[in-house]
Amino acid sequence: MPTSTGSAIATTLVLPEYEGLFDGVAVRAPIVVGSISDVIFVTERETSVEEVNDIFREEAASDKYLGILGVSDEPLVSSDIVGDEHASLVDLAMTRVVDGDLVKIMSWYDNEWGFTIQMVREAAKLAEAVGLA
Numbered sequence: 001m002p003t004s005t006g007s008a009i010a011t012t013l014v015l016p017e018y019e020g021l022f023d024g025v026a027v028r029a030p031i032v033v034g035s036i037s038d039v040i041f042v043t044e045r046e047t048s049v050e051e052v053n054d055i056f057r058e059e060a061a062s063d064k065y066l067g068i069l070g071v072s073d074e075p076l077v078s079s080d081i082v083g084d085e086h087a088s089l090v091d092l093a094m095t096r097v098v099d100g101d102l103v104k105i106m107s108w109y110d111n112e113w114g115f116t117i118q119m120v121r122e123a124a125k126l127a128e129a130v131g132l133a
Contacts, residue, residue: 007037007088007109033112034078036091039105046100053092056105060090068118081108085117 012019018041025038053071060069070086073093081089087109094106109115127133 008039033110034081034108035111036078036106036108037088039107041103043101043103047097047103049095049097052097052103052105053090053095056090056092056095067121076108078108081110081114083113084108084110085114087114087118 008023021041023040056069056071059065060071067085068087070084070089071092072089075093076089076091088107089109091106091108094104096104098104124133
């Protein structure tokens, strides 16, 4: 079931330089905890599906996003993401580029377990930052 998503709004709270530059919708999957976000944006320069997907692969493997961002080259269905700990699992097979600069990304998430894991990760970082860990 297509619906609005808070993920596009939340992204611009964390990355304010992107406010007003992209939007997205969520599609509720036929399971209680699964969802997929459909994010569409216009790039400043021409790009390709390969370039976009390579960027996601690199970032998912980076120290900054390891365990937070996941990618999959395998076909996914809603039940595949149940219990997935990533905040977002980009479905690389669904990446589209239209006319060189209109990019569409589809990204799955378990909106219960994945969210919980991310909140625990942030709480641990905060505890460490204030000397409680």
